[in-house]
Amino acid sequence: MSEAVSSPEFDMAEIPSHVPHDLVHLCDFRSGLGSYPHEQLGGLHQGPRIFYSPISHQNRGAKNKGAWILTKAEDIRYVLQHPEIFSSAQPRAQAMGETWKLIPLEVDPPEHLNYRQLLNPLFSPAAVKLKRDAIRDLAGELIAGMASKGACEFVSEFSEIYPVSIFLTLLGLPRSDLPKFRSWADTIVHSAAGRGPALLEVKQFLSDLISERSKSPGEDLVSLITQFEIDGSPISHEEMVGIVVMLFIGGLDTVVGSLGFQFRFLAENPDQQQLLRNSPELLPDAVEELFRAFSIVTTARVTTQDYEFQGVKFKKGDMVTASTILSTRDPDEFAQPHDVDFSRSPNRHNAFSFGPHRCLGSHLARLEVTIALEEWLARIPTFSVEDGARINAVGGGVLGLDCLPLRW
């Protein structure tokens, strides 16, 4: 199997005694990914269906740092759809001595459903459609500002600003808060050491905002969340914090990373740009295919019991990695998985996950990418990657590009 994604720079955990030696392979989703990580990680499909890596990109409550890596879409779906065996309830904030959790991500069913029932209507296709004009204004303004320059560094000049601006709009916060949120977002996305402290600052800011909006609610998302009730009782302030912080980080590096890979593909394939310019009706299918081909999330679950799966014995407390990058490039489910084909049909990918924790913001994310592409193609002529640009994939749980210099 491919060892191309091994990363000796991270500490390795001891191999637990229940892990067969022949199932141990180094694999990490954080480093050594090169510029084209999807093709590189896709090499794992030539190896064992399930294997154990003594390094992991996450360490959520698991006893050791290693993790089982599932490579097949079918198995990844199974794990994501069986939260009673594969739990998502390992609050990351606990490592910082905090008691709050990201809601709904770090809550298992059946409790999880209480929150999704409250949140789903706020992120339904109809609800996000109401934000279309505001999102289009933000995208149009950012792109218009750089159109005459003939070049840009797409990640820092567009994709990192766009989702943060949208978040502020949803929360009813003024534009003057943008630099502060951008700086937090930048630290959370780029600095492993700074992520924790930045997250605590965001949490404090949002906690104060929740207190304010609880007293004098408006029409914005935070005000609506302050009015949530479960079984007739208001949810707690801590639950509100967990929800609002989740909404901030859920739509942050995911959107930045997705846009980076998607726009690089178009920059490297001018014929595909032209296709979308000539036939804008292809855009919905193109966006879906771009999400499939450039999936970026590798999530994880912790087993609640000893469990035998596909002939492999998991022990209670083992971490199991479910990578949407691997499932969306699985040749058993997608013919020619490394080809980007806007006419691919069917295209039942899981870039937004499966099961109870399926992305709450998927309709918003689709709208954000669709509008970004529409506004870009309308204002920028044929574009390409700057000659000699050195672009590397970064991330772990969420992949992105470290930069994307474009010119037109």
Ligand code: HEM
């Ligand atoms: C390209 C953009 C996005 C991608 C690829 C993406 C992907 C995902 C994935 C794979 C999950 C499942 C995680 C897991 O099972 O552990 C998820 C969950 C979630 N996402 Fe997104 N996401 C995106 C954008 C957004 C946006 C814009 C929001 C803002 C509302 C958002 C909010 C959430 C929330 C709240 C969850 C947790 C859902 C639950 O636990 O029930 N996401 N997302």
